[in-house]
Amino acid sequence: MSDLHQNGPELDLVGLPPSVRRYVYEGKDQFFRILQLERKRLLDSMRNSHNITDTHTESGNNRPEKIEITEYIIFSINPTTFHQDFLGPDPISLFSIRASFNPRTGLLIVKMITGMHTAFAFAIQDEIDNALGRMGLDEAIYLYHGVSFDINGQNKEADMAWGPRRLPHKTERNVHRDIDLWLDPHRGKANVAITIRINRQRPMISIDKWMWDSNNGTSRRSQHIEASEDKMGEVKVSGGPLIIPFRFFFLRDPDPRTRETDVIIDKECLQTVRSKRLAAKNRDPHHFVSSVTELEIGLFIEDRKACHPRIKRLSMPLAHFQKKKIKAMLDVRDFS
Template sequence: MNGSKRVRYGDVEGFLDDLPPSTNRYTYEGKEKFEEIARLEYHRLEHSLRNPQSEPLDNSDISEYFVIIIDPASFRRDFSLKLNVGVRQFYNSTLQVLILRMTLPEHSEVAGIFHDAVMEALRPMGLNKAAIHRYGGASINVGGGNTKQPDWGWGPRRRPRGVANRPSVVLEASLSGPEAKLRNDAMMWVDPTRGEASMAITIKVNRQKPMITIQTWEWDSDSQRPHVTQSCVIEKTGDNITVSKHALTIPFNLLLGRPPSIPRETDIRLQKQDLVEIGTGVWDMQGL
């Protein structure tokens, strides 16, 4: 597949090129065999992350991903229901390539804390879970017969008639994957012809020291390109935690798909303490 023409940043060859060389590839041989492979890959990743001394000094090649070659009919038949393994999926039906990223406890922790902070900010506006759809792990059509599952996502429950339910803001987190992969995910999500999200939030967790980088992405209609709109680094040195930028803002209109209608409806602003809690929750789980 490396000889395929690279069409643009979002095509699957570009996606595969961003994966670490250690990413294993398999041919689909049934659901039972797949789940066996997934468990094997998960244990391999967990061992590598929990026992860094067993890896080379430069262990940047550790991969959260594995790849399955699978035809569209088998994918629709076997992957339409919940699997017995924790993975996030990206499927390209044209190339018949399924890329899976294993979900570790740190992924769930950072998504859960971030979601709680967003919902807490919405509560004073009179908006609760009844107003917001959650899209954690939901399979979203991203154009061309392809589907992808974000780590998390939010969108309004009420949409104009005829407008499909899909996340308006998505969150993608990475523990050991390449930054280019995380960046390309964000670029795909905010592309109006693909992910159709108004904002993408990327969270890069450093696995070797207590540092988390958060960026927000939006589509620039003038340049017709995605771009970073905010960047924040949360870092701990000894007992001191620093946050390079706060507050982190999610514009109300981007999340709800409409402008504020009453004075108490405002942009969501995650303050320094919210961001510190995201960091400490993940670092506690990492043992850092």
């Protein structure tokens, strides 16, 4: 596969529905007008889909009409304009959206944040923070929200990212706290990528952990977990628990003399996530009408050149971070 093909528009668009609208970027005012228009269209589509689902449910039909809903917008923009308007001294505010830009293709992919998106991001964050807290390490790690990464010229935002406050002795220790946190072209590269799919119409969660296979030069799925709920409300988990190695967060092995251990997301944690999902749904049901939400967690990979495009997309935001060493990332994606 040639470099041109790897960096072509088809790779940028992997996983996006065909209904995504495309625009040519014409300035900040036009960008905000389109964003307002598309957000209204998204919310209207969600409400219409919700009403149709209710109608079919009342009539006993369990197969509601398929309505394609997308949170994404695509803009064509040249790199100079992107850096000026999005990264310059007076950048466009990215509050309530996430953005990914590839200068090779000139494509800016914007994702509008929904209530479901935010609810799951914070639910997973809470479980990771709780696990670190049980080890007494909740103050030993930085948590970043909506951080922007530059990976070989490509810019992408992660919903959340984690990194150690103090680096182990064998790594660089000269941390400049007053410098931007974004780019370090000589460090990074993830070791594991985790995808979490939550079905919004059925009480089921699927978790896949992807590792880099150096022998075959490609990514492989190393673990598959399914958590489902029966009619009595009992959660059943197969293939679990999900274990995130301690060293992926702190760049060292846990100290056996302390409570330090791997981060474990078990049946109880998944039940907690489900409870937070229901609470968020009750607050704003119109944001929960699509069938599946997908979360993506990335923790440092050794080499992504031969990664499957889907895995490459989700691990990209972790790679290069300036001065602060980000070791874990959470990126949430909603799919209808």
